[in-house]
Amino acid sequence: MIRLETDEEKHINFMERIYAGEKIEADDWMPDEYRNVLIKLISMHGISEIMGALPEKEWVPKAPTLKRKLGIMAKVQDEMGHGQLLLRVTEDLIKPLGKTREDIMEDLFNGKLKFHNVFHMEAPTWGDAGLIGWLIDGAAIITQTNMLNASYGPYARALKRICAEEVFHAQHGEAIILALAEGTDEQKRMVQQAVERWWEPLLMFFGPGDAKAVGTSKQDITAKYRIRSKSNEELRQDFFTKYVPRILSIGLTIPDPSMHYDQEQEKWIYQQPDWEKFKEIVRNKGPKSQERLRLRKLSYENNEWVREALARPNDAR
Amino acid sequence: MTELTEPLFKKAVVELLYQLADDDFILAYRGSEWLGLAPHIEEDVAFSSINQDTMGHAAMYYGLLEQLGEGDMDTLSHARGISERKNAVLLELPNGSGHYLKEPRYDWAFTVVRHFYYSHAKKVKLESLKHSSYEPLAHAAVKISMELYYHLMHWTVWFNQLMNAGGEAKRKMLEAISRVEQDFLDVCSLGPLSAEMASLKLIDGDDALMQAFHENMKPVFDALFIPYKGEFQQHSGKGRYGEHTQELHQALATLTEVYRTDPAAAW
Ligand SMILES: [Fe+2]
Numbered sequence: 001m002i003r004l005e006t007d008e009e010k011h012i013n014f015m016e017r018i019y020a021g022e023k024i025e026a027d028d029w030m031p032d033e034y035r036n037v038l039i040k041l042i043s044m045h046g047i048s049e050i051m052g053a054l055p056e057k058e059w060v061p062k063a064p065t066l067k068r069k070l071g072i073m074a075k076v077q078d079e080m081g082h083g084q085l086l087l088r089v090t091e092d093l094i095k096p097l098g099k100t101r102e103d104i105m106e107d108l109f110n111g112k113l114k115f116h117n118v119f120h121m122e123a124p125t126w127g128d129a130g131l132i133g134w135l136i137d138g139a140a141i142i143t144q145t146n147m148l149n150a151s152y153g154p155y156a157r158a159l160k161r162i163c164a165e166e167v168f169h170a171q172h173g174e175a176i177i178l179a180l181a182e183g184t185d186e187q188k189r190m191v192q193q194a195v196e197r198w199w200e201p202l203l204m205f206f207g208p209g210d211a212k213a214v215g216t217s218k219q220d221i222t223a224k225y226r227i228r229s230k231s232n233e234e235l236r237q238d239f240f241t242k243y244v245p246r247i248l249s250i251g252l253t254i255p256d257p258s259m260h261y262d263q264e265q266e267k268w269i270y271q272q273p274d275w276e277k278f279k280e281i282v283r284n285k286g287p288k289s290q291e292r293l294r295l296r297k298l299s300y301e302n303n304e305w306v307r308e309a310l311a312r313p314n315d316a317r
Numbered sequence: 318m319t320e321l322t323e324p325l326f327k328k329a330v331v332e333l334l335y336q337l338a339d340d341d342f343i344l345a346y347r348g349s350e351w352l353g354l355a356p357h358i359e360e361d362v363a364f365s366s367i368n369q370d371t372m373g374h375a376a377m378y379y380g381l382l383e384q385l386g387e388g389d390m391d392t393l394s395h396a397r398g399i400s401e402r403k404n405a406v407l408l409e410l411p412n413g414s415g416h417y418l419k420e421p422r423y424d425w426a427f428t429v430v431r432h433f434y435y436s437h438a439k440k441v442k443l444e445s446l447k448h449s450s451y452e453p454l455a456h457a458a459v460k461i462s463m464e465l466y467y468h469l470m471h472w473t474v475w476f477n478q479l480m481n482a483g484g485e486a487k488r489k490m491l492e493a494i495s496r497v498e499q500d501f502l503d504v505c506s507l508g509p510l511s512a513e514m515a516s517l518k519l520i521d522g523d524d525a526l527m528q529a530f531h532e533n534m535k536p537v538f539d540a541l542f543i544p545y546k547g548e549f550q551q552h553s554g555k556g557r558y559g560e561h562t563q564e565l566h567q568a569l570a571t572l573t574e575v576y577r578t579d580p581a582a583a584w
């Protein structure tokens with residue numbers, strides 16, 4: 001006799017599948033909580049890739065040589081490509097809810113959909129353009145490789161491609177930074193100032209260490225569903241281990257005198273960023289939040305006639 | 318065979334290379350100003366790729382000039398003044414009103430039409446350059462043609478789609494066509510050494526290029542049931558003679574902002 005599975009049984013089967021290391025696909029049954037946390041995570045990641053092209057936008061034409069112009073053009077194109085890829089993954093997840101890409105954009109404009117804190121910040125010099133590639137993309141590699149084995153197949157596959165490209169971005173950024181760090185006094189100053197500007201946003205990038213800092217955390221849910229493995233703090237520690245020695249070795253100073261590795265506790269000791277400020281920034285109250293949202297909104301309005309024309313069947317002549 | 322040791326030959330090669338390099342350099346810049354502002358994300362990705370290719374083509378031409386002892390390619394692209402620039406004036410015109418970082422109200426119809434016309438003209442030139450008596454240029458033309466093939470396809474799709482959509486889209490497109498044609502003569506012109514370039518077999522002369530261009534464009538218009546006039550003018554100055562608009566001045570200020578802080582530094 002055929003008996004329909006109850007939701008509870010579906011849920012148990014689902015959890016068994018992901019704990020056995022199986023991948024969940026877009027059309028598979030999934031708990032609402034799982035779908036919702038994926039939508040939140042992946043749409044935020046996707047829109048951050050797109051908003052993340054904007055701080056670098058200024059520096060695309062301003063890059064100082066042909067080689068650098070080509071390098072940064074290639075990088076921002078990749079970022080847009082990541083955004084596109086992730087929006088498509090999101091679209092499949094929101095389809096059963098009757099939503100489309102228009103809704104994603106709408107959520108961005110009305111502040112429901114947030115983008116990464118780092119992309120709300122100013123990038124006033126060429127040094128910032130280099131630092132973004134080197135350390136922001138470097139930090140992104142750390143958080144994204146942490147999800148390469150995510151239980152949701154489409155996201156895991158997208159991340160695989162994205163991480164491969166991010167490695168080139170970090171190399172591109174590092175090359176810019178090394179040239180500046182070995183350059184004139186003015187160039188050295190440019191890169192040191194960029195490090196100082198980006199240090200706190202970089203610490204914030206990994207998110208608060210525990211729910212207490214900002215009130216809520218989706219860390220526990222993503223761990224439960226095998227979307228990510230390491231915690232925010234573990235990722236931040238990984239970042240320190242990888243980058244603190246590199247930053248120091250090229251003669252740069254980290255703007256935190258308390259920063260050191262504690263042998264006994266086996267961890268980096270550092271000054272916590274201002275998590276209240278973080279909350280404000282991701283609520284679109286960062287120094288460049290409104291300006292960058294304005295750019296996107298303006299292009300959305302300005303190209304409305306194009307979208308309309310594309311949606312209309314050809315009525316030639 | 319004609320040799321570089323012949324002063325006129327070298328002069329004509331150099332002149333031609335500056336035109337080709339400056340055209341791609343400035344149009345890649347105008348294209349890159351669209352970053353993050355294109356009609357949809359997919360187009361942002363595709364357009365960025367085209368701009369990157371186009372900047373790469375400029376770099377190849379500047380590289381050929383470097384080999385001819387004109388100076389290093391970054392100096393050639395970043396340090397030459399406005400009156401030394403040989404790009405067609407049409408390509409330096411802004412994408413619309415506003416600044417690429419502040420209140421840009423860019424015109425997608427103008428962009429599609431400018432790129433569509435330019436890609437056709439570029440194709441005509443490259444076909445001719447494949448047989449150039451200056452071999453390095455003939456080699457470059459083969460490589461560049463392969464990428465241009467996709468650019469042309471891309472802009473053809475946009476051109477036809479928006480023209481066929483009728484309504485506001487078609488009206489904007491027709492407006493953009495007449496705007497582009499007002500300054501299109503420059504794009505097909507080879508400037509003061511045109512006759513020499515042709516007689517030295519570097520590239521076909523102005524008339525032959527223009528005729529080939531018309532032959533490519535007419536079927537596109539026929540298919541859209543729109544009369545093709547092919548009457549071009551030059552209203553905003555002759556770029557091949559170093560005449561430019563204030564717009565180029567501003568564009569160069571942006572393109573060279575970091576470079577100018579220390580042209581001698583390694584970046
Ligand atoms: Fe990315």
Ligand SMILES: [Fe+2]
Pocket residue numbers: 079137165166169
């Ligand atoms: Fe990246």
